Amino acid sequence: MDQADFDLFVIGAGSGGVRAARIAAGHGANVAIAEEYRIGGTCVIRGCVPKKLLVYASRFADAFEDARGFGWDVGDADFDWPALVAAKDKEIARLETVYRANLDRLGVAILEERAEVAGPNAVRLTRSGRTVTARKILIATGGKPSLGEPIPGIEHVITSNEAFDLQSLPGRIAIYGGGYIAVEFAGIFSGLGAETTLVYRGDKILRGFDEDLRDALTEAYAKRGVRIVTEHTFKSIEKTGDGLVGHLDDGGAIEADQIMFAIGRAPNTAGLGLEAVGVKRGWNGHVVVDEYSRSSSATIFAVGDVTDRLALTPVAIREGHAFADTEFGGKPWFVEHTMVPTAVFSTPEIGTVGLPEHLAAERCGKLDVYKASFRPLKATLSGRDETMMMKLIVDGESDKVVGCHILGEDSAEIAQMAAIAMRLGATKADFDATMGLHPTSAEELVTLRETWIAPTEAAG
Numbered sequence: 001m002d003q004a005d006f007d008l009f010v011i012g013a014g015s016g017g018v019r020a021a022r023i024a025a026g027h028g029a030n031v032a033i034a035e036e037y038r039i040g041g042t043c044v045i046r047g048c049v050p051k052k053l054l055v056y057a058s059r060f061a062d063a064f065e066d067a068r069g070f071g072w073d074v075g076d077a078d079f080d081w082p083a084l085v086a087a088k089d090k091e092i093a094r095l096e097t098v099y100r101a102n103l104d105r106l107g108v109a110i111l112e113e114r115a116e117v118a119g120p121n122a123v124r125l126t127r128s129g130r131t132v133t134a135r136k137i138l139i140a141t142g143g144k145p146s147l148g149e150p151i152p153g154i155e156h157v158i159t160s161n162e163a164f165d166l167q168s169l170p171g172r173i174a175i176y177g178g179g180y181i182a183v184e185f186a187g188i189f190s191g192l193g194a195e196t197t198l199v200y201r202g203d204k205i206l207r208g209f210d211e212d213l214r215d216a217l218t219e220a221y222a223k224r225g226v227r228i229v230t231e232h233t234f235k236s237i238e239k240t241g242d243g244l245v246g247h248l249d250d251g252g253a254i255e256a257d258q259i260m261f262a263i264g265r266a267p268n269t270a271g272l273g274l275e276a277v278g279v280k281r282g283w284n285g286h287v288v289v290d291e292y293s294r295s296s297s298a299t300i301f302a303v304g305d306v307t308d309r310l311a312l313t314p315v316a317i318r319e320g321h322a323f324a325d326t327e328f329g330g331k332p333w334f335v336e337h338t339m340v341p342t343a344v345f346s347t348p349e350i351g352t353v354g355l356p357e358h359l360a361a362e363r364c365g366k367l368d369v370y371k372a373s374f375r376p377l378k379a380t381l382s383g384r385d386e387t388m389m390m391k392l393i394v395d396g397e398s399d400k401v402v403g404c405h406i407l408g409e410d411s412a413e414i415a416q417m418a419a420i421a422m423r424l425g426a427t428k429a430d431f432d433a434t435m436g437l438h439p440t441s442a443e444e445l446v447t448l449r450e451t452w453i454a455p456t457e458a459a460g
């Protein structure tokens with residue numbers, strides 16, 4: 001295409017789209033980005049960032065309790081939900097401004113309205129009715145909560161989108177789902193004092209994670225008073241004078257002030273005009289792409305959650321970066337979706353990188369598994385009934401550490417660092433040769449000697 005309004009038109013100003021727009025503009029491309037909601041996308045506005053802020057808030061109850069064991073008298077603590085929501089909103093508004101300024105500085109045209117593909121090189125802006133042309137189009141529209149099959153009363157439930165902005169903290173909440181978002185919100189609301197029930201249709205929460213993590217978190221949640229109801233589904237939701245009643249498939253019922261559905265997310269591709277331009281879509285409507293994020297249409301690309309890869313912010317960002325370098329910087333590269341560290345910001349939290357044991361067993365001829373379960377030093381004085389779990393999965397033939405799974409305080413931070421070593425191909429012998437940093441919990445990772453160590457008191 002010789003003449004076009006833009007070299008690149010990005011649809012969606014979330015993690016992947018903003019990074020792609022900025023990098024492409026840095027390479028000298030004339031770039032526009034359209035956003036129908038708020039600049040920053042899911043992660044900044046109603047995902048990772050506000051979620052982690054709520055997680056921090058939810059952990060103060062423990063901190064106040066634990067403080068007593070260390071000689072503090074903290075008195076009675078009060079929690080103010082509207083104050084937390086207001087503080088969170090202020091921070092998100094600040095971040096949105098930063099995202100906008102970064103795009104502005106690079107000369108990216110920001111169009112604050114919905115955009116749809118109108119041809120291989122054309123985008124229609126639905127509010128202004130304008131159609132613009134672009135040499136290349138990037139679909140970075142992310143995903144949205146999916147509510148599953150319609151059931152009676154579904155209009156009464158909330159999703160993670162609404163959970164961030166509730167008018168008041170529910171006294172009782174039922175959360176439907178067993179994935180990381182459901183599990184995290186159960187931890188948040190329970191920590192903030194809500195009577196929390198997690199309803200999951202499978203037999204155990206966190207499908208896909210290492211079995212020991214799933215068991216250990218289930219046990220930890222039970223100790224914390226989160227009720228987990230497995231192998232059940234909601235059949236209907238009833239609004240009563242006293243709140244809501246979620247009716248289960250076995251005739252049981254759960255009374256709650258809010259019922260939150262977190263049963264999965266669907267890619268934002270509906271009505272985008274992709275069929276008309278021959279963009280192939282996958283099982284749930286996602287854009288099918290190759291490793292360079294190229295769709296089946298030569299001028300159309302896609303990154304982030306709208307593709308069926310790993311729905312995580314750092315992944316979307318890197319896919320956007322690789323796309324922009326490849327298409328506009330003359331530096332082709334693609335993202336490797338292996339050894340991606342990830343967390344569940346439950347309390348206690350999970351940090352994990354590499355293969356869970358069941359997948360490692362399929363891929364490695366011989367497997368050595370090292371596990372330790374111990375009481376963290378802090379818990380000795382706080383008196384908290386808490387166990388930290390660490391597990392290394394080692395390929396018995398190469399001695400490479402292929403999986404690292406941690407449950408307990410700061411495990412997400414630890415997993416991030418373990419990921420560097422594992423990406424470099426660290427062996428169990430390398431872990432063993434690394435000096436421990438004492439006294440930490442993480443030092444357990446370099447002192448795991450036995451294939452299984454029974455629970456102990458904190459190391460001296």
Ligand SMILES: Cc1cc2nc3c(=O)[nH]c(=O)nc-3n(C[C@H](O)[C@H](O)[C@H](O)COP(=O)(O)OP(=O)(O)OC[C@H]3O[C@@H](n4cnc5c(N)ncnc54)[C@H](O)[C@@H]3O)c2cc1C
Pocket residue numbers: 011012013014015016017034035036037038039040041042043044046047048049051113114115116140141142143160181268272303304305306310311312313314316
């Ligand atoms: C509750 C929650 C917690 C999460 N926590 C974490 C976490 O802890 N760590 C982590 O790594 N990831 C987390 N994620 C996932 C993370 O938010 C996503 O992987 C990431 O935001 C994907 O980025 P993206 O660019 O693909 O899409 P998004 O960030 O979703 O951005 C897409 C943007 O496109 C816009 N858009 C859609 N259609 C159109 C259109 N037609 N025209 C114009 N604009 C459009 C949307 O409004 C949105 O702003 C979380 C997600 C949720 C929901």
